Amino acid sequence: MEPNAFKVRTALRRQRVTIMDVADSLGMTKSTVSRALNGYPDISESTRLKVRDAAERLGYRPLSNAQAIRTGRVRSIGLIIQISEYDRHRPFLADFLDGVSEAASAADWTMTVATAASDTDTFRLLCKLADERKVDGFILPRTLVDDPRVHLLREADVPFVLYGRTADDHGCAWFDIDSETAMADAVMRLAELGHERIGFIPAGDRYMYARLRSEGYRAGLKAAKLPFAAELVAPPALSRQEGANSARLILNQENPPTAILCAVDRAAIGVYDAAKELGLQIGRDLSLISYDDIPEAELMTPPLTTYAVDTRRAGARLTDLLIRRIKGEAPEKLRELDRARFVARGSHGFGPSAGPAKEINETVSKSGGKA
Amino acid sequence: MEPNAFKVRTALRRQRVTIMDVADSLGMTKSTVSRALNGYPDISESTRLKVRDAAERLGYRPLSNAQAIRTGRVRSIGLIIQISEYDRHRPFLADFLDGVSEAASAADWTMTVATAASDTDTFRLLCKLADERKVDGFILPRTLVDDPRVHLLREADVPFVLYGRTADDHGCAWFDIDSETAMADAVMRLAELGHERIGFIPAGDRYMYARLRSEGYRAGLKAAKLPFAAELVAPPALSRQEGANSARLILNQENPPTAILCAVDRAAIGVYDAAKELGLQIGRDLSLISYDDIPEAELMTPPLTTYAVDTRRAGARLTDLLIRRIKGEAPEKLRELDRARFVARGSHGFGPSAGPAKEINETVSKSGGKA
């Protein structure tokens, strides 16, 4: 506008310093500065030092959008969360965001978060963020056995990484906690305590984790050389209410289980309710093991024995994998399976009979008796 | 590269459609298309329609970075959260993010979230996100009486909006819940029930909300024509533990309060512990009112009477204010004060004496007696 706009602007010093400012201050061209800062091999070491120094001195920070327009990368990872009523008061979200943010920051990336009210909304946001290139890729939490988000992004060739697995994972990078093995481990622990009839409350079959946990239960039975009995598998339960109902169903049989394994803690909380009604004391008359380690778990009486997940670490690992995926690594090489941590508290008890620990433990292993 | 690169690219159709594609398909220049889509007045209505139509048909989505480089706006709002142990299992975060995200989406903006481990970290992130222009402005939650973030951003001329107020709010846009009035309201309610000695457990004086709640307590006393008594104000408490300690201190006096008002629910939970120790039944021997409405509140026996905050709405309003601030509106015009909602549950009781409700209520208002 004004002929002396330049002077005015630099005088105010509110104007940001551009790559040209750095170049001018050194009598070089901006292409040299750019290549020097980005580690191109055709820049001499002495020049590179001078440039780096000048950039530092002038406080030059490249505009990420300006870079993005040419490089095609905004260095931002997308996260679309569909907040269920379940998750609201769980530390899950905070821990997860913390993990993602930390790993992203370390790599000089940022995290773009959006909340969705429905599946449709999720789709809309995925498309929009990718289309406008607000993000370079997505972390998809809570994967379904057959997940439409996967189809969409695979089709559109947008990088993504799953938190959890999916039935058809070709072209998918993922990170997951091995809850299958955890479930099997739980069955074996219970079997070792002498339990022969171990009930199971699954979590349905829509989410992949739910299916895997059911498979883990079966695998555990097989490993413990126990027969699978259909009447010991309750209807799926995801809430306290449903958990109580499921527990009532399998406990009210002629030959009830002496132990129950739950796919999720929330259902396990309901098992306490059902046990109370039936006059069973958990940890003594009924052993209980679950999975997730929600905060309520240790507040129960007796405290719930469960498997804990390091959510923060999950967020961090997922971020790392996604960034590598975006940079071009093959999805098949970007898969990690982490272990859940067994948290022994009171609810798994000591075996199918009442009484002090040691004794029972021995009695049980000899007799293999039932409650 | 290749002479026929253009053909190859359009054939693959994985190439994004640019403004040039739209222009070419209409035989116009890209400047016309740009102005048509952005509502410039020097474009005829017929042309505008044709352009809009073609853009729609071709699926044109402007690249937000490319726009940003010229307009200076990335349409992204920044949120840096320092997750305290307190907040982890509260729905606060989820609700807040939900509110921000929803309002941002509605305005076609996005939200960039980062978590910080410390104050230093927060500063670093504020600078980085602003410098690289990853965001256009910030929402600052949990404002301090004297908040260094405010100084930094005000100095750097980066738009921001506070969730909560601050001592010196010149140049600050903000949204807050009027907890001061809520506290005063609580005192008056208690006074109306006949209480003359109303204790207070404050939340310190570092956060602005804490200071305002203390002022509200005093204002309430004045309105109820009750004298302020220093011995009725306990040491600040932010946790259950601290709340219990504070409650013990003011209850173990020769002339203890018959009601307690807490600045935060977390401290109020501790009051239950202290009351139990002293053999006082809350809601009968001791009235209790608090503020925040954390999930545990309704699980207490009796359930805690408190003031609820609409966190989701707060996030949404803050976002709206910030966007307007970024667009240039004066900060002084961007200030909103919302009301907290009184949630009457069991803990506030019926007055300083024991007994059924109605009766006591009348006795009390006549005698003004103490427990």
Add this chain to the structure above:
DNA sequence: GAAAGCTCCGAAACCGGTTTCGGCAACCCT
């Protein structure tokens, strides 16, 4: 009927970077 004004759009500059291309100088090798 010519000057003036208005409507609408094309041409080109611009934003702040990245990347390609080409060429100068120095060095190496017969």
Add this chain to the structure above:
DNA sequence: AGGGTTGCCGAAACCGGTTTCGGAGCTTTC
């Protein structure tokens, strides 16, 4: 000495938009 590398950097194109400027064509005005 001459030809071929090699190292290093400048010039310019490019990315995908936005914004300024100017001018063609039409209408209005006196």
